[in-house]
Amino acid sequence: MRKRKTAYAAVALITGLLPIGVLGSPAAAAQPQSEFRILPYLQSPSSSGVTLTWFTEDGRPGRLTVLGPGIGRPRTxxxxxxxxxxxxxxxxxxxxxxxxxxKGSWLRGQENHKHTIRIDDLRPGSRYHYTVEQGGVPHRGTFRTAPAKNHWKHIRLIAMSDSETEPLGRLQRREWAPGALATGSTGRPSAAPGSLWDRTYGTTTLLSSPVLRYPLTEDEGLRVNLATVEERAPDAVLFTGDLVQGGGYQPGWDEFFRHTAGASGSLLTNIPILPAFGNWESFGALNGGYGTPQDRTPVVRSRAKYHAYFDAPDNGTPEHRDNYYRVDYGPVTVLTLDSNNGEPDDRAAAYPPSVKLTGRQYTGPGTDTQENFTRAEYEAAGGRDLSAFNPGSRQWTWAEEQLRAARAAGQIVLVQFHHAPYSSGEHGLPMNHALTSGQGGTPMRIYHDLFERYGVAAVLSGHSEMFERSFVDADGDGVGVHYYDVGVSGDGLRGVRRDGSTLDSPPLNYNGFSQWTADQSEPEMWENAGGTPQLTSGGKHYGHLEIDIDRGKRGQAQLTLTPVHIFPVLDADLRVVRTERRTYSDRTVIGVAADGTPDKQ
Structure with a gap:
């Protein structure tokens, strides 16, 4: 039976350094882990099987036992x-x-041995139990195969992005960009040096103004977020990129799996992950960043780590394996694309000041989502896995083929990739704009006509570290595509881009398709408690998007997309006493016809 929680159910009590038994997964805390570098985690779910992977430090063979419907005697x-x-x-x-x-307290052993196996020939929509034994130490988990296309009642997916894990996250509290204030709110606490908030959590400067640091560290925020997801018992979790704070930084990967298949949580031991390549997965961090035009080996090494951890279904191009892929989960098709390599390559410096756009000017999406390295530079360093996304590329052709096939099969289609095409945030402007970050997501707008033509219900992205929904209906027939930025897993807490250089400047509103953002549409309500402002509702927080698909009559279905946030409850001394799962007001319901296409909105 799937667990159901009310929108304001308390999910965790925060005290001191947040013991694992409180905010981590109780199951993970209880499991022996000394023989596992990474606990078993699930990938590539289908109606007939799943891929199971784990890592050890000594490489000795492990024994896997699977029990469940149709197996008879246990498979070993x-x-x-x-x-x-x-x-x-x-x-x-x-x-x-x-x-x-x-020093070094976050490091593990030097060797990483990968154990991976495809478990297949299973029954659709069935629950299986498994045990992995390494060196006499067992670890137990469960998984459910995807349902048959025509035999299902309810499916739940979770979409999240930009966890950007690193050991520093255990200590770091991010700047908390101020959003709208509710009518009657007293306003935020003082961010002045020496103020109560400054003494408790710290403050910093954003756009030349003092701002609060968030009351949860990155580590705490991600832990509570993942624990909340696990309580909701989803069928799969979509991570739309920027999993780690540098794909070439090994401690970042250690932290990611510590949270998801390790000492701090075991979500992926029982729930499969569908990951997407983010820009941070190409970044070497401590080990050379993006390198130099003469030497892009840091990028090559970074992307190699991603490929080592994840094994996606085949896409027909071996060198592009894991970059883009299709997963059918019963009636739902999830297409994962790689938005990291636009061609022709582009960079902000290619546009002299006299031709740069300003304000809300827009002349087109551009061709490239990153100015950090070119295909030629990458391949000169030995890389062979870059996949362009533009029209005529292998990925584009593959994507159109999959969309056409999914529509012919009557599937409900979701798409995920990292760079949000429509964003009000940091990365929402094209390369030829004066305020571009050099990593804008607008080039991915070239896919919209395909998405609308083939009836994509929603597109899931991150990158700008916003919580935002946009709706685009190019032909004006009332049937369009919902675009989400779900970049609030556990890293930055940015606000909308400003039309000026200060926090007092009005929002730029460059994304004319925006329907909702957490920082502007969910005003903060601060109320005095003994002279100290306390947040009682609203504001931008760590969270995720919950996607529920329910089967209706005569082959119809309904998608309900609910933005969820983890709300920190403060006492009169501004201390966090607990967190609560709360839902934002922008609950979006999409009716789906029998052929899988969304109804008019």
């Missing part, structure tokens, strides 16, 4: 470990010091 597999040298720590990582943490 011996799964050998494959050494993945690309996941070893670099000298810089071994020597790194992080003020506030004991």
């Amino acid at each position: 597999y011996e799964v050998a470990g494959d050494l993945r040298p690309e996941l070893a720590y670099t000298d810089r990582e071994l020597a790194q010091e992080i003020p506030g943490l004991d």
Whole structure:
């Protein structure tokens, strides 16, 4: 039976350093883990099976046992470990010091052995139990196969992005961009040096103005977010990129799996992940960033780590494996695209000041989502896996083929990729705009006509670290596509882009398709408690998008997309006493016809 929680159900009590038993997964905390570098995690679900992967440090074969419908006697597999040298720590990582943490306390063993197996020939819509035993230490989990297309009642997916894990996240509280204030609100607490908030959580400067730091660290925010997701028992979790704070930074990957298949949580032990490549997955962080035009090996090494951890379904182009892929979960098709390599390559410096756009001027989406490296530079460093997304590319052709096939099969179609095409945030402007970040998502707008033509219900992205919904109906027939930025997993808490250089400047409103943002549409209500302002509702917080698909009559269905946030409840001394799962007001319901196409909105 799926767990159901009220919108204001308390999910965690926060005290001190948030013990694992409180905010982590109780199941993970209770499981022996000494023989596992990464606990078993699930990928590539289908109606007949799933892929199971885990990592060890010594590489000894593990024993997998699977029990469930149609199996009869337990199936047992011996799964050998494959050494993945690309996941070893670099000298810089071994020597790194992080003020506030004991040196090297976040490091594991130097060797990473990958154990992976496809479990197939299973029954649709069925629950299976498994045990992985390594060196006499067992770890138990469960999984459910996807339902048959015509035999299902309810499916729940979770979409989230921009967790950007790193050891520093255990200490770091991000700047909390101020949003709209509710009528009658007293306003935020003082962000002045020495104020109560400054003494408790710290403050910083944003656009030359003092702002509050968020009351949860990145680590705490992600932990509570994932624990809340796990309580909702979804069928799969879509991570739309920027999983780690640098794909080439091994401690970042250690942190990601510590949260999702390790000491702090085991969500992915029982729920499959569908990941997408983000821009941070190409970044070397401590190990050279994006490198230089003469040497892009940091980018090559970064992307190699992503490929080592994830094994997506085949897309017909071996060198593009894992970049883009299709998963059918019963009546739902999820297409994952790679938005990281637009061609022709472009950069902001190619546009002299005299031709740069200003304000809300727009002359087209542009061709490239990043100015950090070119295909030629990447391939000169030995990389062979870049997949352009523009018309005529292999990915574009593949995407159109999959959309056409999914529509012919009557599927409900969702698409995910990292760079949000329609965004009111930091990365919402094209390369030729004076305020561009050099990583704008507008080039991905070229897919909209395909999405609308083939009846895509929603597109899920991140990147701008917004919580935003846009709606685009190019032909004006009332049937369009909902676009989400769900970049609020556990890292930045940005607000809308301003039309000026200060926080007092009005929103730029560059994204004319925006329907809702957490920071502007959910005003903060602060009320005095003993002379201290306390937040009682509203505001932008860490969270995720919950997607419920319910079967109706005569083959029809209904999608309900609910933006969820993790609300920190403060006492009169501004201390966090608990967190609550709350839902924002922008609950979107999409009717779906028997052929899988969305109804008029």
